[in-house]
Amino acid sequence: MGSIVLKQVTKRFGDVEVIPPLDLSIVEGEFVVFVGPSGCGKSTLLRLIAGLEDVTSGTVEINGQDATTARPAARGLAMVFQTYALYPHMSVRKNIAFPLKMAGLDQAEIDRKVNGAAQVLNLTDYLDRRPGQLSGGQRQRVAIGRAIVREPMAFLFDEPLSNLDAALRVNMRLEISELHQKLATTMIYVTHDQVEAMTMADKIVVLRDGYIEQVGSPLELYNSPANLFVAGFIGSPKMNFIEGAEASKHGAHTIGVRPEHLVITQDAGMWQGTVGVAEHLGSDTFLHVAVDGVGTLTVRAPGELALRHGDAITVTVPGDKIYRFDRDGSAVR
Amino acid sequence: MATTHSRTAARFMISPSVLLLLGWMIVPLSMTIWFSFQSYNLLSPGTEEWIGFLNYEFFLTDPAFFAALSNTLLLVLGVLVITIIGGTLLALLLDQPVFGQGVVRILVIAPFFVMPTVSALVWKNMFMNPVNGLFAHAAKAMGLEPFDFLAHAPLFSVTLIVAWQWLPFATLILLTALQSLDQDQLEAAEMDGAGPFSRFIYIVVPHLSRAITVVILIQTIFLLSIFAEILVTTNGGPGYASTNITYLVYAQSLLQFDVGGGSAGGIIAVILANIVAFFLMRMIGKNLEA
Ligand SMILES: Nc1ncnc2c1ncn2[C@@H]1O[C@H](COP(=O)(O)OP(=O)(O)O)[C@@H](O)[C@H]1O
Ligand SMILES: [Mg+2]
Numbered sequence: 001m002g003s004i005v006l007k008q009v010t011k012r013f014g015d016v017e018v019i020p021p022l023d024l025s026i027v028e029g030e031f032v033v034f035v036g037p038s039g040c041g042k043s044t045l046l047r048l049i050a051g052l053e054d055v056t057s058g059t060v061e062i063n064g065q066d067a068t069t070a071r072p073a074a075r076g077l078a079m080v081f082q083t084y085a086l087y088p089h090m091s092v093r094k095n096i097a098f099p100l101k102m103a104g105l106d107q108a109e110i111d112r113k114v115n116g117a118a119q120v121l122n123l124t125d126y127l128d129r130r131p132g133q134l135s136g137g138q139r140q141r142v143a144i145g146r147a148i149v150r151e152p153m154a155f156l157f158d159e160p161l162s163n164l165d166a167a168l169r170v171n172m173r174l175e176i177s178e179l180h181q182k183l184a185t186t187m188i189y190v191t192h193d194q195v196e197a198m199t200m201a202d203k204i205v206v207l208r209d210g211y212i213e214q215v216g217s218p219l220e221l222y223n224s225p226a227n228l229f230v231a232g233f234i235g236s237p238k239m240n241f242i243e244g245a246e247a248s249k250h251g252a253h254t255i256g257v258r259p260e261h262l263v264i265t266q267d268a269g270m271w272q273g274t275v276g277v278a279e280h281l282g283s284d285t286f287l288h289v290a291v292d293g294v295g296t297l298t299v300r301a302p303g304e305l306a307l308r309h310g311d312a313i314t315v316t317v318p319g320d321k322i323y324r325f326d327r328d329g330s331a332v333r
Numbered sequence: 334m335a336t337t338h339s340r341t342a343a344r345f346m347i348s349p350s351v352l353l354l355l356g357w358m359i360v361p362l363s364m365t366i367w368f369s370f371q372s373y374n375l376l377s378p379g380t381e382e383w384i385g386f387l388n389y390e391f392f393l394t395d396p397a398f399f400a401a402l403s404n405t406l407l408l409v410l411g412v413l414v415i416t417i418i419g420g421t422l423l424a425l426l427l428d429q430p431v432f433g434q435g436v437v438r439i440l441v442i443a444p445f446f447v448m449p450t451v452s453a454l455v456w457k458n459m460f461m462n463p464v465n466g467l468f469a470h471a472a473k474a475m476g477l478e479p480f481d482f483l484a485h486a487p488l489f490s491v492t493l494i495v496a497w498q499w500l501p502f503a504t505l506i507l508l509t510a511l512q513s514l515d516q517d518q519l520e521a522a523e524m525d526g527a528g529p530f531s532r533f534i535y536i537v538v539p540h541l542s543r544a545i546t547v548v549i550l551i552q553t554i555f556l557l558s559i560f561a562e563i564l565v566t567t568n569g570g571p572g573y574a575s576t577n578i579t580y581l582v583y584a585q586s587l588l589q590f591d592v593g594g595g596s597a598g599g600i601i602a603v604i605l606a607n608i609v610a611f612f613l614m615r616m617i618g619k620n621l622e623a
Contacts, residue, residue, distance in 0.1 A: 052520050073526040085517035089539040099525035146525070
């Protein structure tokens with residue numbers, strides 16, 4: 001229950017090929033995150049799986065059965081939209097009950113399930129309100145409630161947290177992760193935020209212009225990115241890229257160094273530079289260091305540092321923390 | 334306008350227009366009320382006198398009054414039903430992406446720009462005429478007896494003509510409402526297992542309810558005073574079969590030159606319109622609240 005396989009799936013809108021031939025398989029119970037910059041086709045891919053868009057070619061298999069032409073409702077998937085897509089004229093109770101009513105369940109059964117979902121999502125006190133009378137986080141929960149009562153084979157989330165403020169986003173992230181632990185249902189989650197991807201996923205699918213750049217667990221992507229794009233996309237602050245002579249020394253066209261792998265050393269070190277901007281976060285200090293012949297490096301140092309604009313420092317990176325890429329951007333192993 | 338000061342200033346500023354509007358309404362209304370208590374017939378000038386409620390008594394006990402009252406309500410109701418159901422269906426159709434959408438939309442709106450007298454004449458002579466009308470030709474082509482619409486179903490015919498005129502209005506309002514419906518909601522409902530019919534009933538219709546309310550309220554105001562279409566087609570006949578209150582007031586005051594009786598009829602029409610408005614707001618007014 002809940003495995004999804006895409007085979008040679010493509011999608012065109014008119015002349016524009018949004019999804020070039022793409023293969024992907026999702027194992028039952030996995031939490032899969034599609035991540036990539038805006039406009040790369042994440043939503044389109046999700047909607048192809050949901051059945052809200054027809055594939056141009058290729059097949060979609062759900063639970064080993066061909067579902068390419070199946071209607072959305074027949075696929076047994078539930079979706080949470082970015083805009084929540086709650087029914088504004090119905091109470092929270094009716095919103096959550098809607099899929100059950102459409103499935104023709106009897107009223108007692110519907111009440112039982114709705115109350116159960118409301119309990120799980122802390123919505124019991126709000127059941128008789130309209131969506132317009134709820135806060136963003138509560139609306140999000142109603143949307144999730146409407147999805148879970150159906151007991152679907154898989155959940156599809158399309159950037160569900162992007163309309164929430166930062167603190168709430170962290171909370172909801174946890175709640176969705178907990179929900180996944182509890183239900184152990186396949187979840188496909190779309191986001192442009194690599195932090196959400198790294199924190200929630202069992203498996204991350206990095207997309208660019210419809211192409212899958214890399215598939216792997218969060219730490220696989222962090223430790224061995226397949227190319228420059230993935231290396232730059234995963235990790236915060238962004239990886240430093242250095243080209244030219246400095247890269248040639250390591251036998252690569254481009255080398256990448258993560259800010260957190262740069263160590264500040266007293267005298268002898270790899271690169272000597274001056275601090276431009278220093279961002280003091282308390283737990284960390286981000287330094288933007290201008291190094292001659294290398295460019296500006298971002299350095300992430302733990303804790304508080306008494307460094308400021310104009311200070312001269314030396315930074316070093318351990319040899320095994322240097323990522324090497326060839327001319328066309330692929331990683332050199 | 335938060336402060337008391339600015340509120341007072343605002344009241345002061347709008348007072349001239351309020352007073353003007355009030356005068357605009359009060360003068361003709363009080364003159365009508367005044368005439369309605371007079372015996373005032375243009376055929377016998379100089380005999381005006383105060384006769385109390387006699388005009389009202391005369392108007393209300395006229396058998397034509399009850400015929401006109403029910404005709405008025407039937408006409409309003411019939412047109413509302415046709416335009417709202419037809420308008421919703423047309424709006425659904427026009428909302429689909431079709432070739433030449435712009436032209437089709439203009440064609441649909443066109444009847445609204447035709448003057449009531451003209452459209453009534455066109456319907457009377459070119460469609461409903463039992464000898465030359467299109468309907469008569471169609472009936473003959475199918476081997477049926479042509480039906481004389483205006484003679485045998487006068488109220489229905491007038492209803493049809495008026496509905497044709499108001500259909501574009503309803504369609505337009507409902508179409509804009511339809512276009513403001515969030516597509517995500519429809520897709521969510523589709524994922525939730527709602528078929529096209531359930532989506533229409535549970536998502537589209539509730540979304541349209543406010544627009545439908547607006548259509549009902551605005552159309553009712555205009556439909557209570559339909560006149561030109563009746564004058565041009567049936568002259569209120571045969572008998573009183575297609576006479577509404579407005580036409581009855583006209584017949585009273587201008588055909589019989591009875592200004593007093595006509596004024597009494599006018600006042601009764603105003604009272605009726607207010608009763609209708611009261612019940613309408615009671616029934617559907619809550620749809621207008623945000
Ligand atoms: N219905 C559509 N018609 C035409 N182009 C579309 C449609 N939906 C999406 N696109 C295009 O497909 C690309 C991917 O869109 P989308 O999947 O929404 O990106 P993402 O969700 O990753 O931001 C975009 O360039 C967008 O303009
Ligand atoms: Mg998107």
